[in-house]
Amino acid sequence: MTHTLIGFLGKSQKRDGCYSTANYDFDGHIETTQFFSLGLNNVIKPDRLVILGTSGSMWDVLFDSLVDVQEYExxxxxxxxxxxxxxxxxxxLTACEALLREKLNVDWHLNLIPYGDSTSTQVEILKIMAKDIGIGDQVSLDLTHGLRHLPMLGLLSAMYLQTAKKVDIKGIYYGAMDRTSKADKPLTPVMRLDGLLKIADWITALHGFDKTGDIAPFSELLIQEGLSPNTAGLLKTASFYENTLSVTQARKPLRNFATNTAGELPGIASLFQDSLRERISWVNQDNIYLRQREKALFYLQRSDYVRAAAMGYEALITYHLKQKTPHADPENYELRDEIRTNLKSIADPIKWPDYKLLSNIRNSLAHANRSNRAEVQKILSSEAHLKQKLSELFEKLLPTM
Known part of the structure; x- marks a missing residue:
């Protein structure tokens, strides 16, 4: 597992005839340097140092600061x-990096990147950043120098490497020159921007929930922010029940979670607490049938046809169970089985063919086999046919009440 420090090299404004040197404050340890990446390299001691810059970056100043110029005039x-x-x-740059490795005993890599003034060149920069990073490697990022837009690409690269190569981002650093103190020995604070990645993780989880309905990823994120593992784990429990179509059992852990987190959620989670609470607000519904109907429509909208058909059929059973016995437990197996067995006599005779069709579609999808019914075969012959037919069946058989 290799730890790589990636930094950028830009152009610097000259000040008093020379380039600015700063006393970077790493929690009390001071590194005095023109280039933040060099000071950071001394502190975190990575296995490899990669400097990225354009064809106009101040490579000459970097070279001058590290090598005896007279020898290589x-x-x-x-x-x-x-x-x-x-x-x-x-x-x-390749010639320079070989020299720097020899002189400084650091595994230098100096890589030329485009200016990133188009989508294609921005993609090229990300490819260059990722090319020497292995699966599961560790990466630290310095966003101090470089063109103004490069730190944004640096943050995107961290997100990309986390996802595509399972990289462990050890830290994202920024030397805040504009916050340099005015003491006799001015100190420049070093900022950690790792929290930006955590915010990105929350955004990803929220987007994933809206696509799949799975609330489990929030559990680990909440634990990272300091929430009790027992409370955060309730979301995993609820997710399990919902993924196994046991809507009524999912309600209890979600209600307990809501009770235990009535105040403000800790840390970054506070940014997303309204969105999270909105997405579990269904637990306040008294009618489980409506939740099952809602989930069936959700799965259908997301093209999750197996769960859409299964949940739609279960919602149908719940609806008739509640019509027949309003105060009955909707999860009672015997009562539900009785409704299934007697559905033909209970249901509207005009709609009976639709009830039967929904059951046949559900069975064929659940068992992953070819139906012996021509109508079902035709419906399952294309996504468009299946989506349209399920939509029609839900419209007919699952009233809003």
Whole structure:
């Protein structure tokens, strides 16, 4: 497992005839340097240091600060000319990185990147950042230097690497020059921006819930923010019951969760508490049938046809159970089985063919086999046919009450 520090190199405004040097404050440990990545490298000691810059970045200043210029005067002059002309090549950087490795005993990688002024070049930057990162590697990011838009791409790269390569992002750092103190020895604070990734995780979980209806991912995120594992675990329990179509059993853990989190949620979770509570507000409904109907329509909208048909059929049984015995337990197996057995005599005779069709579609999907009924075969022959037919059946058989 390799730990890689990735930093950016930009252009710096000259000040008093030289480039700005800062005393970066790492929780009391001071690193004095022109380039934040170099100070950060000394602190976190990664296995590899990758510096990314454009054809006009100040590669000459970086080289000058690290290598005896007199010994490599020709190489330095060529680099100065290339920077001024905005024509630095990867070949020049490769030659420099070999020299830096030899002189400084650091695994340097100097990579040329485009300016990122279009979607295609922005994608290219992300590819360059990811090319030497292995599955499960560790990565730290320095967002201090570089063009103004590059830190945004850096944050996106962290999200991309987490997802595509299962990378462990050890830290996202920023040397805040604009917050440098005015003491005799000015100190520049070092900011950790890791929380931005945590916010992105919450956004991803919220988006995932709206697509799948699975609330379980919020459990781990809440634990990370300091919520009791017992309380956060209630969401996993509720998710299990809903994923197994046991809506009534899902209600209890969600109600307990709502009771235990009546106040403000901790940390980053407070940003999303209204959205989370809105999505579990169905627990306050008295009518389980309406929740089952809602879930059937949700699954249908998300093209989850197996669960849509199964939940639609269960909602149908619940509806007739409640019509026949209003105060009965909707989860009672014997009562539900009685409704299934006697559905033909209970149901509206005009709608009986639709009841039967929904049952046949549900059985065929649940058992993953080819139905021997031509009508069902035709419905299952295309997504458009299935979606339309389930929508029609739900409209006919599952009233809003």
């Amino acid at each position: 020709d190489q330095k002059l060529a680099l100065i000319e290339a920077v001024e002309a905005d024509q630095v090549t990867q070949a020049q």
